[in-house]
Amino acid sequence: MPRGKKICPKCNAEHGPRTHKCGCGHEFFKADAAVAASPEPMIVDHKQIISDVKSTLSNIEARSRSTPVTPSTGYCRTTVSPTPSVQLSQVSYRAAGRSIYAPAGRCPVKPAGFKNDKWEEPWTEDTVKDWAVEVYNYGLPYLPEAVVYFARYFWDINGPDFKKIRSLVLEALIPEPQEVITG
Secondary structure (H helix, E strand, O other), X not given: OOOOOEEOOOOOOEEOOXXXXXXXXXXXXXXXXXXXXXXXXXXXXXXXXXXXXXXXHHHHHHHHHHOOOOOOOOEEEEEEOOOOOOEEEEEEEEOHHHOEOOOOOOOOOOOOOEEOOEEOOOOOHHXXXXXXXXXXXXXXXXXXXXXXXXXXXXXXXXXXXXXXXXXXXXXXXXOOOOOOOOO
């Protein structure tokens, strides 16, 4: 018998490996019989489902409040006003696992001086830092790397200034670790 062929047990005809039914009526593979649906209506306890969802949400909320993320495990987010001279002491942390690292779509905020897809006035360090803070505080959980990613829409990533832009963005968004003095 040639390889990959099958023979019909009724008429001894030779068939290919994917043939399901012989000309004599023999079926090589019988489909499983369909199972009839139960005539009983399905009962859904909406109150139980809502209770389960509320319980799950409260557990998640309690977990996120109980364990603060430290700068060693995530990124520190400082709430900085658009004016670089005024800094607030309020510091909140953003967990790296729940934040956007590589964003999709266009940047939500344009830097000052960038209009009609070109720079109408030269950018300064303060322009970059203010823009970075605005994007970071926009509302979505962007990580500092996501803000650096968005910089490619306004500055040439292969240009000589992009390293400086990147360092300015990270400087504006990741504060320097403060030395702890004991004793």
